[in-house]
Amino acid sequence: MKAFVAAAAALAMLAPSAGRARVAAGPQAVASSGALGANYNEHFEDVDYRDLEKAQTHWVRIFLPMPQIDRDGAAGHGAVQTILDAHKHGYHTLFTLKWPYNRSAFPKAGSKEMKRELARLDEVLPLVVGKVDILEIGNEPFIESLKEDRGADLNAFYETMARHVIQWRKAHCPTACATHLYMGSLTRLEFPKDQTATTERWMTFVKNTPEIDGVDIHPHVSDIAQSKAYLDYVLPRMRADQKFISTEFSLIWWWKQQMKKPVAPAFARMYHLPSGTLNWQVIADALANPFGKSEWDDFLALSPWFETRRHYLVNQMKLFRDTGRLEVATYGFKQGSSMSADFGPDKDPWLINSVFAARSVHANPDGSAAYGYGWIQDFRALQR
Template identity: 50%
Template structure:
């Protein structure tokens, strides 16, 4: 959202992308991101809140009536200062939601194709995240008729840590409401293994010292991308990765089995930020991606390098089921 003060929002890459995808017949979803990690949340009735709502009025005409799913907020309990993750966070996002709802009612009417969700809750697998503010968040979602549900971002350290997200949000939604999963991954499991020593067989096959660490191999791939075979061999030989290579398929099926999933999307392509100065302390988002142009060389036909294990399941999931809010395929998103 701050970008709307710097330039015409119509020129922002995210807005241009969803508008282009819409024109080409894809379903689209977009999250409105309000970064307050280093500044205070606007209070009710304040000039700062008025400024945020004015920014919304620049952006909403480009989205309402076009984008299929609009998430109000991205990761509010991360994109805020820890001391303000209380009722102050709720007051701000409730004001934003009320403003979006009023705009849609006035400018798009009862048959407006843009569905509204509140987004998104993180780390619901941790008891200290189940706060009064999270409870009020869900109460607001449930008691606001214009909201169709809530977004969750299950970036987790284990497969078992996904279920607490569903256990928390589903009982707190109205029976007619659904949930989004606009991001999910095992990134915190991957991170826990960056300091591991690489498998002996892989080290011997590719000439690495036996004490080489996982993060060092990944960094080498970011500096000089591997062949597809070498990247696949590295991850297939890593038991913490190989044991979870079906995570994408299994988790989407878990979400669908609830009967309440509206939309799920998965990290589609590595980007430059993921690979910049990769260290043992880095968050390895790059290991999630369906396509891996920054760590894997393109093949002889020019096809972008692939992340190990994800592409076949990604394709199968697109073909195998409906898409929640209609029959159009969903446009993939990147993290």
Template identity: 50%
Template sequence: MTFGELETAGATWVRGFFAMPDADEGEPGEAPAISTLLQASARGYGTVLSLKFPSFPERGKPLPRPGTDAMNAELRRLDQVLPAVLDEVDVLVIGNEPFIECPHDDWNNGAINAFYEAVADHVIEYRAAHFPGGCRTALYMGALNHLEGPGWTGAGTERWMTYVRDTPEIEGTDIHPHVASLADSDAYLDYVLPRLGPDKKFLVTEFSLVQLWEEHLTDRVAAEYAAKYGVPPGTRVWQVIKKALDEPFPQDRWYDFLRTSPWFENNKDYLRDQVRKFRATGKLAVATYGIGQDTAMSSDFGPGKKPWLLNSLFASRSVQPLPDGTPAPNYAWLDEFKALQHR
């Protein structure tokens, strides 16, 4: 992400996340995610920071239990991060994707809730002690995933929502509806809204149709596209994307690829339609959307790779830069994103 891209998109908010073990590596306020958000705040953007507990390399390890040395280590990390971000960012999300980032055994045995409630209580106490006159930073819990799928709701998510509803200092919960259809996002709203209570809201710091894109990676490319660009008729969607990443396409070719793919073309108004659905609830606090094709989503692309890069506002890896050197818009999303800044 660059500030030039944000300006081109007419963006008004910026969101990032910080992996808490990185607090062991140096001053958190100087870490790229946090320092960039602080720069954005100074430029007048609204800012959202999600705290990730624990980071992906630690996935599979049991969550620390309150009162243990491991839990105390997590709280010490918090005490390093909070001075840099409280009263600086507009929204602090306690957790990134907790039900993905911990072992399945901890979902419904109370461990995930005990951990995140202890973290949230610590943040609440710290904020009250250090900002007795008030703090601009709103606190949310986050984020719930896969609520449209079987097995992703249960005792853990019920207690999660109860804590959100019954804790006055927590203003709501975050959700990440990465779905296969617009209708699938209804499961998130159907689950969260009745459990929020009258005074709480929800964030959507990530959302997309990436599950739909993934279903079509092994489809054959459209005959029209194959004929126009001399591509063998049996070429698969993922092979076209890989070729574009290996040797970035001219803008027209990338657009033709997506335009002739019905699974994409028929959903090119998704961004507008999804945000309207969120806003219609009257409970949306902030929604944010991915801006660029980064290294992680672009490297080693194949039929088993999650095609996050089709979501991005800019095709910074799959399309050649524009004549002025800036990244090309990613076909469908930029105009709708810009329009959505003005309700």
């Protein structure tokens, strides 16, 4: 069984609504509102304009772990250089500032550590404000923090960062600034226990701060129906003029539930696999010795757990767009090094999401990455 092309007629109804656009030096200029772009997370090294052109997308998203600029300086960091290069190539750009505090407490106001964080901001902001389309303040605060710190200290830290960004933009990019500001992502909202006083204050800050254009959501879920909890939570808590972005979203926990299950019998027969071979073992083999594209396609196409959800991207984007409040969403674009390292039965299989299978499939003759199975046709159709 091979990949089949999604019906274009069904997808034509899902075109994004009109919104602001800018003249692009590289790809054709497109309306930003409701757009679907490419998310690279921290893997700036994976940006290849050939991939972006093949997917017909116009948005690039990268995040910067802020402590890393202490090593090379902000101007020398690959994430900064790459997002600015994408801007020069005419792409719309979304740049996320990430503060990893999952091993230490948030710094207190006036402390040496807080001054260090503000100094890092002062290195980055002159480079990106006025150039990137969206600057996001915080990546996944409720994951990138200690559990005991996910209260008032979390709010206080991120509000301090946001106010500093707002003041800097006001002073240095005061009128018609090209860079819009969004607060970082809310996660795990499908679980009522994670809708807390802290998330409530997060949304109150978003709503009451006129310089903030909206909030990010990351619905990494096991069932698409769970993503509705994110929309139900954030939309009533924002101003009418605010929108949401979704820089990450996926069925990661559904994929993970399948990893320790036996591979599809039809695939096992086709490729003469030993009895009892598990899905994660097939992926590990593909990472150790990349498959030909047809073999990777067969693995996923013959697996009901994937094939029945092959149009997840279309369905999720429809839920987002139907709100009329989506500014831009970016989807996991390319298998990166962190996804493939030490792959085993308990590894989160993020690489199944990827539009381009750079790690599990042989590269094309020109060295560019091969398409993954199931995503590229829908990804392209969603650009229209």
